[in-house]
Amino acid sequence: MLAAVSVLMLGALLAPVTTASASPAAPEAPAPARIDLVLDLSGSMNKIDAGGQTRLAAAKQAVTRIIDTAPEQAPLGLRVYGATYTGKDKKQGCADTQQVLPVTAMDRAAREEAKKRVAGFKAVGFTPIGVSLREAAKDLGASGERRIVLVSDGDETCAPPPPCEVARELKAQGIDLAVDVVGFRTPSSARAQLKCIADATDGSYADADDADSLTDTLGTLFRKAWRTYHATGKPVVGSLDGCQNAPLVSPGQYLDKFTGGRNLYYKVKKRTDQRLQVSATAVAEEGYERGSIIVVAAGPPGDGEPRSWLREFDQSMGWANIISTGGRSTPGSGNEEPAPDDTGCIMVENKVTRSGDKAIPVELLVGIADKTTRSTGARTPKPRTGADAEGGFSFNSATPIGPGTHRQSIAVGEAPFWRVELQAGQKLTVKAGVDIPEDFVHSATTGWGVTVYDAQRESTTCNEDNDATELFAGRTGHIERVCGPWDITEQDGTQSPDPNGYDVPGTYYIQAQVAEPDAKAKGIVVPISLTVDVSGTPVSGNSPVFFFGDDAAHAKGPSPSGANQNADQGGTGEAGGKGAAGGTTVATKDDDSLGGELALPIGIGAGVLLLGGIALYALRRRGAA
Structure with missing residues (x-):
């Protein structure tokens, strides 16, 4: 999708990225096997x-x-x-x-x-x-x-x-x-x-x-x-000691790293009549504590924690190898505290690593919605079917799909992503099934996990039980999880946020995985099915259109034929994968499917974070606190 925002106008409002350090920001990817x-x-x-x-x-x-x-x-x-x-x-x-x-x-x-x-x-x-x-x-x-x-x-x-x-x-x-x-x-x-x-x-x-x-x-x-989660973005080095020395970031996707339990800080320019989205995804490895939490917050710089514009956090759910959260500022200048010179502060709070832990990658997605773009339509990607609907391996390479049933086989330890475009007034139901063979290597925590992320890249509630993963308990055969049905609403500042996380229209992401920490099960091939049902009538209105930068947000999805198929690719949330200037996306070179290029790992594919849907429920705090 392509936000109809003038690059020249945004260039005048938002300064180019500068970093506080000349050294490369992105953590080096481990050598592939x-x-x-x-x-x-x-x-x-x-x-x-x-x-x-x-x-x-x-x-x-x-x-x-x-x-x-x-x-x-x-x-x-x-x-x-x-x-x-x-x-x-x-x-x-x-x-x-x-x-x-x-x-x-x-x-x-x-x-x-x-x-x-x-x-x-x-x-x-x-x-x-x-x-x-x-x-x-x-x-x-x-x-x-x-x-x-x-x-x-x-x-x-x-x-x-x-x-x-x-x-x-x-x-x-x-x-x-x-x-x-x-x-x-x-x-x-x-x-x-x-x-x-x-x-x-x-x-x-x-x-x-x-x-x-x-x-x-x-x-x-x-x-x-x-093929595990492949973190991508423009290299940036966030400040470790508050906003004073932080780099200035414009709309786009960036790649930084968590080290030693230290928080990351960035400056951002935003007028009070604009809306800000900040999403952060930590790519964790094995050995991190259960209940790992990532927090994003933003507000005017000053003493203490910036939070008057937005503050969101999420706790690890399931065995997925990422913790992701995001938030948007509330609309209207009356709901936000102005910042000096329109320069605010973004904080990504690190409750994932501790002192002495290995550095882990962090994706930072920054978007701006300007009031002049609120009624502008946006281009959506063309859904894929059949072999072309193989799941991707990051938010950026998530495969666009539409309503219907999609089938493929995955290896235990993989956690593929798909994406669905949703508007306010529609209703989403996701049904994901897996067929477990009789000789499958079970352990006490083996399960079938399904996670739905909203357009802020924040995990939503899957079902009324709020569990992300269903234990197999030694069962074999067909095992199915159902998320929803959930109504897609739109928070306009006059209503309470949806506690289930379905109040942000835009790009939703579906991630499925056989959760199995036993290395003996890794690589076992199992057939899966993913059925997406979108019903209801879209509600007309002036939804904000977020701009995520010329190079930000979304790459081409899987291409089993090996050809580049990014002509119809959209962006993250409501912004386009190609910006107003038609620039290519940051992950285009790196993220192809099995039939194109297999993504190189920057995190470990499975057995990473503890089973939040079984012994631990995700904690959510929506809106400024």
Whole structure:
């Protein structure tokens, strides 16, 4: 959506961003996991039972897809076994394992070379799984997060060494290495052996029967290592000692960091006849306390905490890896305290980290609604359906969807986002279901979580019980959560805020996740369905149109075809992803889908914040306090 606000007018009102420090503000993203794909090319891969084609042809299709969709920065290698020796000498056949692609970043040259190698694969030989695992561990080096993804269609034919013993041997070395295994058309006699490899290394196991299921399963396993919440924004360094030395921020999205329990401060220009939105999202990692809280506040600078314009906070809900909240100032100059020279102060209060904790990324979204834009319409993104409706992995890459049912598969530990445009007078119902297999690895806190965020990026109430996550309690089969129905209202300064959080029309975000802290379950692929129902008649009125900057707010969503599809993308809240000057969004380069580019992690995907919907309810304070 594109706010009809003159860039020149805003430029006169809002000064460009300056920072108090010349050093880069954004926390460095941890290096993406190094992954070695180990592919079975033994003679049995020539069987024609993989959906009308040979297992080899199906494997080539799936591996080529992984190569095509890997992010350029993601280190990927490829090892094969049984690919060259056609004889019957066991000693030679059991030494037949080669690294055909070194573990390297997938730039254009590496990608093309890898695909050429895959196209020339032949399946001819033995099945030396144990030896190949040992060599794959060497391929990955001795440091950082490493994963082996093994695709095999049968039993080891070269033991010793038995593959499960090799897996235990690698684990006993104390290195950060896990082995995920995909059994491709695997007979029951071999399945136990392959599962043992995954279990021994805290990896995961999945079955695949044809090219499509192998492609989906491999894609999800790779997503587990590469696709978690991807924080984006213009680098900024907030002041740690109040507003006096704080940088001035204009409408846009910024990336800062929480360190050592310190709050962040920024200056912002806003007249009393304008409305301000401030949203903050902390991308947390494992190990933070239950009940972590993030607070945003704004008001004139001065002694104490700025809060007369807005103050909102939210507490961790579910196992999602973010805590997000936001607020808007009330309309009209009579409801706000003026600031000297129209320069106010934004505070993001840090109750997530403590002294000595690792720094974590914080997204800051700043928007302004000017009275001259209140009656102006805004462009909405074109909803997606089918494969194009795969969830994204941040607010910025959330996939636009409309009413209807959307189906996909996700890995345990993923928490994809979708977005829905809503107007005052409409009613929202979200129904999200997951199908849990009989052999799912349960723990006491396993559950199905659904979170709805409003246009301020603040979590809303899902249902009357106010729980975000439903425990499985050992159940399998179809499990469903329903949020709503909720009426979308519009706070106009004359009514009390909706305590459920549905009083802000605009872009709503839906996040779904299988909450499972046990690492053994991470990567298990489960089918999900998301049904969105929007009913009611929009209420006409002069809704404010927030401007979030030329480069702020919203990136293109997932693009399974790999093509750029941002022509119809909108913004966060009511502002456009392309500003008045037509600038591209901050996350456009980074956030694609599995079919485009897989987002690199800046946070850990799951098992992060404690289960607020079960033992802990979100605390909400709406409006200035």
